[in-house]
Amino acid sequence: MPIEVRIPTILRTYTGGEKAVDASGATLSALIDDLEANHPGLKDRLLDDGDLRRFVNVYVNDEDVRFTGGLETALNDGDQVVVLPAVAGGA
Amino acid sequence: MLRLDRTTYDAIVAHAKRDHPDEACGIVAGAEGSDVPSRHIPMINAAGSPTFYEFDSTELLALYKDMWARDEEPVVVYHSHTATEAYPSRTDIGLANEPGAHYVLVSTAVHGNSEGPVEFRSYRIIDGVVTEEEVSVDDTLLAPAEQ
Numbered sequence: 001m002p003i004e005v006r007i008p009t010i011l012r013t014y015t016g017g018e019k020a021v022d023a024s025g026a027t028l029s030a031l032i033d034d035l036e037a038n039h040p041g042l043k044d045r046l047l048d049d050g051d052l053r054r055f056v057n058v059y060v061n062d063e064d065v066r067f068t069g070g071l072e073t074a075l076n077d078g079d080q081v082v083v084l085p086a087v088a089g090g091a
Numbered sequence: 092m093l094r095l096d097r098t099t100y101d102a103i104v105a106h107a108k109r110d111h112p113d114e115a116c117g118i119v120a121g122a123e124g125s126d127v128p129s130r131h132i133p134m135i136n137a138a139g140s141p142t143f144y145e146f147d148s149t150e151l152l153a154l155y156k157d158m159w160a161r162d163e164e165p166v167v168v169y170h171s172h173t174a175t176e177a178y179p180s181r182t183d184i185g186l187a188n189e190p191g192a193h194y195v196l197v198s199t200a201v202h203g204n205s206e207g208p209v210e211f212r213s214y215r216i217i218d219g220v221v222t223e224e225e226v227s228v229d230d231t232l233l234a235p236a237e238q
Contacts, residue, residue: 009164010188055186057148064148084155085188087134090143091114091172091180 003031003075006082014039023081028058029071031081046083047071055086092225093167093193093213095119099131100228104209106133107171107197111204114144114171115197120158121166128166128193136170143182144170167213169195176200177210179221187216193224 002022007015015021021039025031036043046056051071058065059082065073075081099119107115116136119128132154137147146154158164168189172180177196179187187194198210215222 008188010190055188057151059152062152064152066148082152082155084151086145086148086186087116087118087151087168087188088138088143088145089170089180089183089186090138090140091175091182 003079008084014042028073057084094227097230102131103169107199108204111199112141112173116144116170118165119167120163123162123164141173165189165192167195168192171197171199173199177212190217
């Protein structure tokens, strides 16, 4: 069973408009590589200098991966991954 | 053009005044594809700052999951500027990630927490390009049901 990855509106240009795509990987890092293989360009929108971008949130089964090991967060078949850009700004 | 009902407009202004001098933030959700803002959701500014706002990441996920369950999307994304004009800053433009949304800015710089008019402006921000649009506050639109 693959891992479903929910893609935010702003990144659907990379998934042909799909709201969710399937991917696989034992860790978030591997999952992002697998995403990149099928949807080139996506990785660069998620990572900066090898780490998650400050204003991109990734959740595995509703947990922000910043609290579960970041890119090394372990994944299992059937997990749900959600990508959401931060809603933020400032004067 | 952004069309807003009076109740939602007043609620956004009240939120901005209440949180001054910190930035207030929130969204107005609406049915997907409708471009009709119908459900006001004030959010907590996790940054708690007069110069920055950010939705808490856990609350952000809960908000989006709730919208997905209702087939909604963010129609309006709003925040306040408390010392500057109601125009998107470089940071606002760089972090604008909802290409379909109306970005509303409210400036409380003149009257702060007090009574008095605010600057209330709306923009489209797509690929770093800011386009201001007219705001029409419609007294005849039905007020959305409060949550």
